[in-house]
Amino acid sequence: MKRIRCLCFLLLWFALGSSAPTYGAGTVTRHAALPTFDAHLHYNWEPVPHLPLARVLALFRENEVTGILATSRPNHGTRALYEAQPKDLWVVPIIRPYRIRPDVQTWMNDPQTEELIATDFKRGYYRGIGEFHLSGRAAEAPQVKKTVEFAVKHNLYLHTHADDKALEILYRHSPKAQIIWAHTGFSTEPAKVEAYLQRYPNLWCELSYRYGITEGGKLTPEWRRLFEKYPERFLIGSDTWVNERWDNYGSIMLAYREWLQQLPDEVAKEIAFRNAERLFGKAAKAKAVKAQ
Structure with missing residues (x-):
């Protein structure tokens, strides 16, 4: 009798497994192997990194992360990632105007900020x-x-954690600014997000910590409509600003895949990695490297 129960259990297990949707050649959820670009990553070196560089690179491979928008405080961590990038990882480095954590509150009034940006840009x-x-x-x-x-002059992107008012002021400084809006305002209403997308053609919305995208694991109708109407304007990111985010990196990226698989395949790919490739020019970079 015990053998019969075991046999029945195994048959049921294989039956359920064989019914899983496929992506590519594997029996996994549709976007489980979807490559992703992490457009909000911090590898802080203050005072030392939480994880050694080798473990960080392995973590990207484990989670099918093929590219990152790399920042750090200070910029040592970003440089370490850029200089160590293996063939299977594309590192897009950006300058963080912070040396230590308190700079978060003072950078905008610190005359050394201008020098910091200009000096690192020379790299x-x-x-x-x-x-x-x-x-x-x-x-x-x-x-x-x-x-x-400075960013407009040198064709640089501005990655800003800003509320609605600050975002509008940035565009008053220059309508040519290319802005990646970290967290998409956290809780800015979807209707207002759409108004910004229409008003500012050089605005892209990054979705870490973004409130209200899903309810009970399902995309809300408002966000589904936004993603399908503006698939080229959204990016995803982990925001590894504290050690806990590194420790939960796999869960963070899995959560994105769970709602990406609810979107049409082409829309999911745009948000997962194609938008980043278009923005930062991966194809152009690969062509230049091949020419060398």
Whole structure:
């Protein structure tokens, strides 16, 4: 009798397993193996990294992360990632205007910020400035305006953790600014997000910590509509700003895949990695490397 129960259990297990949807050649959920670009990653070196570099690179492989928008405080961690990038990882480095954590509150009024950005930019490989924090009228500070002007002049992206008012001020500094909006305002109403997308053609929305995208694991109708209407304007990211985020990296990326698989395949691919490739020019970079 015991053997019969075991046999029945095994037959049931194989039956359920064989009914799983496929992606590519594997019997896994549709987007389980979907490559992803992490557009909000911090590898902070203050005072030392939480994980050694080899473990970080392995973590990306384990989670099918094929590219990252790399930042750190100070910029040592970003440089370490860029210099160590293996063939299966594309590192897009951006300059963070912070040396230590308190700079989050003071960078916009610190005259050393301008020098920090200009000095690191001379390395020749940075693609943007950020992530930097701004709230309300703090975005009116002269140093912020200088940062926007520097980015526009050198065709750099601005990765900003900003509320609605600060975002609008950044675009008042220059309508040509190319902005990646960290967290998409956290809780800004979807209707207002759409209004910004229409108003600012050089705005892309990054979705870490973004509230309200799903309910009970399902995409809300408002966000599904936004993703399907503007598939080229969204990015995903882990925001590994504290050690806990590194420890839960796999779960964070899995959560994205769970709602990406609810979207049409082409829309999911745009958000998962194609938008980043288009923005940061992976195809152009690969062509240049091949030419060398």
